[in-house]
Amino acid sequence: MAVSMASQAVARGLRGASVKHLFLSKSKSLQSNPRRWLNLQEYQSKKLMQDSGVTVQRFFVAETPSAALEAARKLNAKEIVLKAQILAGGRGKGVFNSGLKGGVHLTKDPAVVGELANKMLGFNLTTKQTPKEGVKVKTVMVAEALDIARETYFAILMDRSCNGPVMVGSPQGGVDIEEVAAKTPELIFKEVIDIFEGVRDEQALRMAVNLGFKGPLERQAADQIKKLYDLFLKVDATQVEVNPLGETPEGRVVCFDAKINFDDNAEFRQKDVFAMEDMTESDPTEMEAAKYDLKYIGLDGNIACFVNGAGLAMATCDIIDLHGGKPANFLDLGGGVKENQVYQAFKLLSADPKVEAILVNIFGGIVNCAIVAKGITKACRELELKVPLVVRLEGTNVQEAKRILSESGLPIMAANDLDDAARKAVASIAKK
Template sequence: MAASMVSRAALSGLRLSPSRRLLLDPLKGSRPTSRRWLNLQEYQSKKLMEENGVAVQRFYVADTAAEALDAAKRLDAKEIVLKAQILAGGRGKGVFDSGLKGGVHLTKDPMVVGDLAHKMLGFNLSTKQTPKEGVKVKTVMVAEALDITRETYFAILMDRACNGPVMVGSPQGGVDIEEVAASTPELIFKEVIDIFEGVQDDQALRMASNLGFKGPLERQAADQIKKLYDLFLKVDATQVEVNPLGETPEGQVVCFDAKINFDDNAEFRQKAVFAMDDMSESDPTESEAAKWDLKYIGLDGNIACFVNGAGLAMATCDIIDLHGGKPANFLDLGGGVQERQVYEAFKLLTADPKVEAILVNIFGGIVNCAIIANGITKACRELELTVPLVVRLEGTNVQEAKRILAESGLPITSADNLDDAAKKAVAAIKK
């Protein structure tokens, strides 16, 4: 689909799909959400949609070339699309280390599917969104290829400015929705959903009309919109994005591609959904951090950032850069941090061979600075820290925290403010 992931470094750990970023300007007043950890493969999202009455292409999933060939025969379709399943965009233009070009292939001959799958499964696919070495393909989706007469864009997402969910749609689908918003903002339509009433018939029909569906297709599209909202509620989604939501020559409204984002806080009641999470493509350090409720994103610099709060983390990365340094990571401890999390965070930071200094920048609100200080001293001793450590603490119980650090006898450099801390961290690298 047209959805893409923005630069990790630029947002320092915040990932947004196009429709989320779209709301920052045309719909006014919204703000980025924190990073969501669950990321489903395309076939998994389509399975959830299919189970909830949303119209999708007929499809099968295969782990071997033989299974793919059998699936193609069972589909008995005029044309078949074979898609490599990885958590990255740009698959169609990707390249396999087997020599095969393209992670998406169309064919009218079921026998070709087996050969193509043989060149996909077990090989790395490199796209504009994967690491240089690519990502190993373990699964392929074999689906019925349908002709699309017209493509539209539709999404449901949580929007702070609306105090709840909002529908966003455009008759210009199948492309980067941000480009549509920038060049033709009048083609972006919004419907605020009353969280108590849900999507009303008139709202669904109005959105379907704005998307350009006419005649019987308008009601059909409205029904699909209502079913997508039912799915949105049922799985505790923060976003359901369909691009394209298209119509076929046979007069069917079909969700051809979808991206679903979920609320981490609902994991306790969405166990079946979260059980589908495939962590094999995730960065090992990020996965380990998630076990301790830490948000970690590796960057290219050499000064590790140890911070509580996403905004403070971004400010810390920026001020390090301002003073001529380069952040090695974005690490957000969050609000309810405990000593063990501080220790585990230090383990992650010191395991990175690029790290030549560590900058701790904590603003204690609901966080007790003394807990941070005890975690720091424990980590320094047990991990035998060898790189320079600069610590700036402010807020709750800060005097007790400073006493703990001062009496530890450890080579810790204290800083009075963020600017001072960044200067000292950069200076430590240059010594």
């Protein structure tokens, strides 16, 4: 599932995080592993939860209309929900190029499941989070539809301010949790977890009470909370977010939806989990960047951003926007820089037809600015760079780096600081 920063913002008491920063939640710039973030389909996350004893809806997965029909019959449920499986939100309001509207459908007739699956499988589904052409649906989830009497929000995440995991919950679930935090912060509850002790019984019960569960449901919810923490540890998660964690009219506590983020540095011991990753929807440029230990995220502007560090990337994107420009991407060089990485980065950026200027913003701590400068000059010559290039370098070996750039004879615009770099990058496009 797509990565969410909502619970992280809520846990820190943040208000109204800017949308442009939320896309950076996908980046692994703060991690040392070069691998891109791990994407799991909804049914895969639910399978992990199911294997840990967490209560989820009964479900099957199908790749053909006939298999979907058979699954619907096997469920023998009063009502069935059919969900297209893609790694994007907004499926319910999406549109297929088959003409079918909606990637989520409810029905009481198993035969209808087969008919709907026939209009989903093999067709592209377009939502607010997909490319314009949509994403081809190769799998559908056929699940038992359950009525929800009440919805709550619950998450476990790693929080640096707490030096470990923290539980975050709210009795207001099934909605935008950031909005709840902004308008009614008193409805957000936190419990810091001792990494050595785990979730204590009284903590789980207190959270269940704060979520509004009453009577027998209180103990049932506490049990689900503890099992979710067991899953959190078992799969080396950095976040398990359940929205909604609901109760049914029959008196069951059920995890109706979940987003799980994983620690990429634990891949060596989570081989089965990482083997589940669906790469079919991955951006080819992001995958190519990962081969060279680069972290790339494409945006829709025309000024390429080449930086080192997620924080610097956000600042660079914001200042470009402040001066009237639009970032085309951010590409994070990371820490252990090599000359070839810089060359490959420029190769990726120059291949993007949207890019009309490149802004390099490197603040060298463990990054050697001279190595970056050598990579820049090599790339400019060998790739015959045709777009304006603005470079701002500060930090380790910066004087040597500036000498390399100035003596290269290349049309590189040096910048004194980030603000100066952004101004020059935006102006270079305006002059065209």
